[in-house]
Amino acid sequence: MLFNESNISGITVKNRIIRSATHDGLADENGAPNDKLISKYENLARNEIGCIITGYAAVSPNGVSPYPGMMKIYDDGVIGKYKELTDAVHKYNTPVILQIAHCGRQTSSKAIGMQKVAPSNVLHPFYPDRAKELTDTEINEIINDFVNAAVRAEKSGFDGVQLHGGHGYLLHDFMSPYGNRRKDKWGGSLENRCRVVELIIKGIKEKTSLPVWIKLSAEDNRKGGMNIESSVEICKRLEASGCDAIEVSCGTVEDGMNTMRSRLLPMDAVFRYREPCASFPKFLKNISLPAANLINPLIKQPAPLENFNVENAGLIKKSVSIPVIVVGGIHKADDMEKILDDGKADFISMCRPFICEPDLVKKLMNGQSESKCIMCNYCGLVIEKEPTRCLYGKVK
Ligand SMILES: Cc1cc2nc3c(=O)[nH]c(=O)nc-3n(C[C@H](O)[C@H](O)[C@H](O)COP(=O)(O)O)c2cc1C
Numbered sequence: 507m508l509f510n511e512s513n514i515s516g517i518t519v520k521n522r523i524i525r526s527a528t529h530d531g532l533a534d535e536n537g538a539p540n541d542k543l544i545s546k547y548e549n550l551a552r553n554e555i556g557c558i559i560t561g562y563a564a565v566s567p568n569g570v571s572p573y574p575g576m577m578k579i580y581d582d583g584v585i586g587k588y589k590e591l592t593d594a595v596h597k598y599n600t601p602v603i604l605q606i607a608h609c610g611r612q613t614s615s616k617a618i619g620m621q622k623v624a625p626s627n628v629l630h631p632f633y634p635d636r637a638k639e640l641t642d643t644e645i646n647e648i649i650n651d652f653v654n655a656a657v658r659a660e661k662s663g664f665d666g667v668q669l670h671g672g673h674g675y676l677l678h679d680f681m682s683p684y685g686n687r688r689k690d691k692w693g694g695s696l697e698n699r700c701r702v703v704e705l706i707i708k709g710i711k712e713k714t715s716l717p718v719w720i721k722l723s724a725e726d727n728r729k730g731g732m733n734i735e736s737s738v739e740i741c742k743r744l745e746a747s748g749c750d751a752i753e754v755s756c757g758t759v760e761d762g763m764n765t766m767r768s769r770l771l772p773m774d775a776v777f778r779y780r781e782p783c784a785s786f787p788k789f790l791k792n793i794s795l796p797a798a799n800l801i802n803p804l805i806k807q808p809a810p811l812e813n814f815n816v817e818n819a820g821l822i823k824k825s826v827s828i829p830v831i832v833v834g835g836i837h838k839a840d841d842m843e844k845i846l847d848d849g850k851a852d853f854i855s856m857c858r859p860f861i862c863e864p865d866l867v868k869k870l871m872n873g874q875s876e877s878k879c880i881m882c883n884y885c886g887l888v889i890e891k892e893p894t895r896c897l898y899g900k901v902k
């Protein structure tokens with residue numbers, strides 16, 4: 507089943523393995539993919555991947571990430587370069603979906619050169635500068651920005667778009683009672699909290715013929731935030747609004763390493779790439795890194811490490827009739843087959859395993875039983891300063 511040709515929202519895929527959205531840090535100053543990024547995607551396609559979801563692309567200038575090299579899609583000037591990317595991937599009959607996003611509270615005003623915005627002014631521990639609460643007019647502008655981004659995606663030759671509705675970004679914040687404390691028509695009831703996403707889906711459907719997927723965090727570990735019961739209800743609403751596929755993830759950036767779990771925090775990488783630790787003078791690093799390594803095993807990490815969204819995906823799948831994709835700690839071929847056989851999801855997606863081995867699908871088809879990625883999460887830290895790469899064994 508895993509390696510059989512299939513169809514997802516009208517798109518033919520060679521197999522049921524999808525590359526989950528992964529920020530690559532390889533866009534130019536305009537947010538267009540550079541030649542290295544195009545080659546990276548071409549290489550994934552050449553190696554039999556079923557479908558590629560791009561890294562997140564910002565739909566508005568105030569929705570950009572603080573990580574360098576983020577893709578952007580709020581200007582027509584980038585369409586030519588995105589078209590080169592889709593042409594390169596399509597040579598291998600591989601579909602490619604553009605993930606479109608607004609970072610909301612999960613950026614810094616300094617990085618974007620203007621005050622960041624969010625549904626509500628909730629303090630973010632990693633980005634403590636306060637967000638401006640969006641007005642009605644500004645919310646409608648962001649809805650239009652998403653729709654216009656999808657129009658550009660269609661002109662660029664993408665096979666579909668995926669809304670980034672998870673991981674604590676703006677759309678997640680709108681849907682979650684933790685991030686959304688509004689008392690107007692955009693907050694409060696589930697219906698109100700879903701309004702922004704539903705209007706975006708409907709708007710994209712009106713203006714393009716692209717399938718619209720969403721990735722969401724079924725649970726986010728925030729007090730009063732997303733939980734599986736409300737996520738099931740949200741997914742039903744989104745299906746009714748025209749959503750074509752749902753990718754089930756979890757967590758927010760606030761939530762540390764919950765979205766991409768590891769046994770230990772990647773301390774060496776923290777001291778190399780995350781501020782303020784990265785800028786500590788050498789003598790301070792020499793004292794604090796060994797101390798951090800000593801206490802690291804005592805810091806409780808989210809569990810389990812493997813297949814951690816599968817049960818939630820199964821619950822969502824039971825409640826909707828559109829395809830369900832599951833991501834998170836999946837790295838063994840047998841597990842992938844079992845998830846599909848058990849009817850917990852229709853498609854499998856992975857992120858870190860493809861950073862580690864872009865030719866993983868081909869290897870699995872040739873009998874390799876699992877990914878070589880050890881889920882150390884060093885790649886999750888390198889993106890704070892440099893393009894994404896596997897650093898296993900390379901950081902000391
Ligand atoms: C380096 C890196 C970049 C990521 N970029 C994105 C992104 O742009 N959009 C997104 O939805 N998730 C992003 N994620 C999260 C992954 O898509 C995925 O949900 C998470 O890593 C769990 O899957 P895995 O265990 O297969 O890695 C990123 C993760 C990593 C490690």
Ligand code: SF4
Pocket residue numbers: 858859861862878879880881882883884885886895896897898
């Ligand atoms: S650095 Fe490499 S081995 Fe570690 S999680 Fe990332 S891809 Fe996997």
